[in-house]
Amino acid sequence: MSAVVPGETQYPLLGTGVVFVIAQKDFRDEEYSVPREIFEGLGAEITVASEDTTMAKGMLGLSIKPDKKLDDISLKDYDVIILVGGSGSVVFWGDGKLHVNLNEAADSGRVIGAICLAPGALAKAGILKGKRATVCGTPGAKNLLKEEGVIYTGNDVERDGNIITANGPAAAKAFADELVAAITEMKSREKENDQ
Numbered sequence: 151m152s153a154v155v156p157g158e159t160q161y162p163l164l165g166t167g168v169v170f171v172i173a174q175k176d177f178r179d180e181e182y183s184v185p186r187e188i189f190e191g192l193g194a195e196i197t198v199a200s201e202d203t204t205m206a207k208g209m210l211g212l213s214i215k216p217d218k219k220l221d222d223i224s225l226k227d228y229d230v231i232i233l234v235g236g237s238g239s240v241v242f243w244g245d246g247k248l249h250v251n252l253n254e255a256a257d258s259g260r261v262i263g264a265i266c267l268a269p270g271a272l273a274k275a276g277i278l279k280g281k282r283a284t285v286c287g288t289p290g291a292k293n294l295l296k297e298e299g300v301i302y303t304g305n306d307v308e309r310d311g312n313i314i315t316a317n318g319p320a321a322a323k324a325f326a327d328e329l330v331a332a333i334t335e336m337k338s339r340e341k342e343n344d345q
Contacts, residue, residue, distance in 0.1 A: 161193025166333060167228040169197045171220060171248075171268075172206055173238030179208035180319045181265045182234045185326035192330065194230070199223055201241070209236050220248060225255035230333050235266020235286065235318065242271035243294070249275035256313070261332045265316040265325050267291055272313065273298035281310040286318045312336070 168189050170182055190196060200206050200216035207213055225231050231252070233242065242248055252275040256262060264272050269285040272278045279299040284307070285291040295302045306321040307314065307328050314332060316325035 162334065163189065163330070163337075164193035166192075166194040166230065166337070167197065168194045168230040168232065169199055169223070169225065169228040170232050170234055171242070172198060172200050172214065172216065172234045173236060173241055174201050174204070174206045176209045176236050176238030177206065177234045178236030178239075178266055178319055179210040179212040180322050181236065181325075182208065182214070183212065184322035185232055185263075185329065188323070188326040188330065189230070197223075197228065209238070220251075223251075225251045226258040226260060228255075228260065229336075230261045230329060231255055231263070232329065233262075233264040233268035233271055235264070235268040237267065239266065239268040240270065242268065243274050245271065252277060259312060259336075261312045261314070261329060261336060263314040263316070263325060263329045265322065266318045269315040270294050272315070273300050277313065278310075278315075281313060282308050283310065283313070283315040284308040284317045285315065 198216045199218045199220045203216050205213050205215050256277045266286045269283055270291055273295045282301045282303050284303050284305050285295055292302055307316045307324045309328050314328045
């Protein structure tokens with residue numbers, strides 16, 4: 151019989167590093183707060199990264215002080231990467247340094263999620279090419295995905311391997327649940343391989 155690690159059942163994601171990437175201005179509040187609450191409740195270690203560490207402001211008024219500057223971190227150092235949407239997240243569509251960072255994380259097999267307009271950054275980084283994904287319903291966002299070779303589904307939440315995309319605030323809980331399922335499956339496979 152294997153020994154039970156204290157807190158493992160109550161906090162199944164203890165020791166799991168999750169980074170939320172938010173825009174300094176106009177990130178979508180509930181696309182950040184709903185997944186964060188779920189991951190924190192499962193014991194994950196949360197880091198918030200943005201272009202700067204000055205106070206970031208959500209579209210609905212939420213204020214967050216990011217822990218780290220995006221330029222100062224390597225996304226592959228985290229188990230789960232979550233790009234929060236909102237109108238401000240389009241700044242990441244043209245962020246070449248972030249795209250390189252995202253590719254390194256994808257190549258390392260990390261779980262990567264993007265919601266609302268943020269899947270546009272994954273598409274521009276090239277990591278959605280040939281994969282099923284969704285994005286918020288604006289014509290510009292849908293067209294961007296299609297132009298980048300993405301199989302746009304229009305579903306609320308879409309998972310293709312370790313990449314999860316969602317279409318907006320109403321899908322925030324389902325998005326978080328799918329991210330949790332993906333990292334739980336990965337950790338379970340790692341545990342089996344270690345035995």
